[in-house]
Amino acid sequence: MNKQRIIEIVGAHAAEVLPNLADHRFADDDRLQDLGANSVDRAEILNMVLDSLSLAIPRVELFGPRNIGELADLLLRKLQSA
């Protein structure tokens, strides 16, 4: 697992929740909010990402990242310490 792969997973789930993102190329500095995801959408995307990564951690530990790149970094650290 690496950062790029995590960004792809986040992007795939974001597109599941927001079908208009199907053709979007996700980059480090993309922000889910700017892509049209409201707070309920963002929580749903995080849920799906945690399931895909089989990561069992409190969701509140994923609070803080300001863009998808930072989120991927955080998830990678959580995976490595799991």
Added chain:
Amino acid sequence: MQVGIEAMNVFGGTAFLDVGRLAEHRRLDTTRFENLLMKEKTVALPCEDAITFGVNAARPIVDALSDAERDRIELLITCSESGIDFGKSMSTYIHHYLKLNRNCRLFEIKQACYSGTAGFQMAVSFILSQASPGAKALVVATDISRMIAVSGGEALTEDWSFAEPSSGAGAVAMLVGEEPEVFQVDVGANGYYGYEVMDTCRPVADSEAGDADLSLLSYLDCCENAFLEYRRRVRDAHYRESFQYLTFHTPFGGMVKGAHRTMMRKMAGATPREIEDDFQQRVTPGMSYCQRVGNIMGGTVFMSLAGTIDRGDYTDGPRRIGCFSYGSGCCSEFYSGVVTREGQEKQRQFNIVGELDRRWTMSMQEYDAMLRDNEVVRFGTRNVSLQQHWDLVASKRTSERPHLYLRQIREFHREYEWTE
């Protein structure tokens, strides 16, 4: 022995706002607004505070009691994050205007939107303790939002735009005792779960602050962990099979839908189609009043319960309801109880929906003007007259029930008056 709710009433205010129009008025991004399942919200008028809401919710319950029954109310708990004094509890005012027996414990409980459940569970414990056999408890969960947001800082208000459309005002009053016709508690079936988190709060008077994302994540963590603790205590409990209805603390409908989806996927392995059907069947009855009043914080989970009792189908026998309560900060609980057709009939006498229909529709202009006027009854107001507002409300209201409104504050003491 049995314990639970003998009677319950919701007071959803005097005036309301169409939330879709508010979102347009505030130029919120409305493309995905429908998914949030918000319809209307009650607006607290300048002559309304958490005390008037609480009294107006409780009075029909008290009026239906005999003198002897009323005199057995020995515990009155207000549950709120909208208090009017750091020391004096709102329960003292509510006790006075309801003319209750003076041999009664009066105090207030705070833990954000969990407060109603906290008060309810304390009342249940008091009845179960049998320290005063035959006694009753009156629990009043009451909150308003003045919608004066704390200005953004480093960690605050990332996406606070749903706060205004979702924040309502209202109260739920519950009579708790040994004859729980309306909602019989499953004693000992409680999964509680809490920890320190800074998601949403009221760090200064009359204002709210927080982060919607963190709050939502914490809500989901608690939804899962509170139920897991319930299941540890109640052998064979199953998220899909054990409860015919589910009620949730409902900040707004979309949040509940997300939580239900997550729980059904994780606890029951359900497919998206099954989840949608289950949501319509078990959850939407409880959202009926919440979608019309907005988030009333401490009382919201009970407003959802009232909707479930009024709208559910109990013709084929008793039904078990699972309740999830969450209060930022945070503490949460999953618990359950049983409702019967007789209980539904008794509960429907309060005609909650009829009273909601009687609220007046506020225009955006009236609402904006009202927000300015609310400045005069900020926390700590020493002297103010609300005569004009009182007169206006008395002339505009259409309910046939007597309602209490704030008339003036004199040297910090609040003076209220009934409309008749």
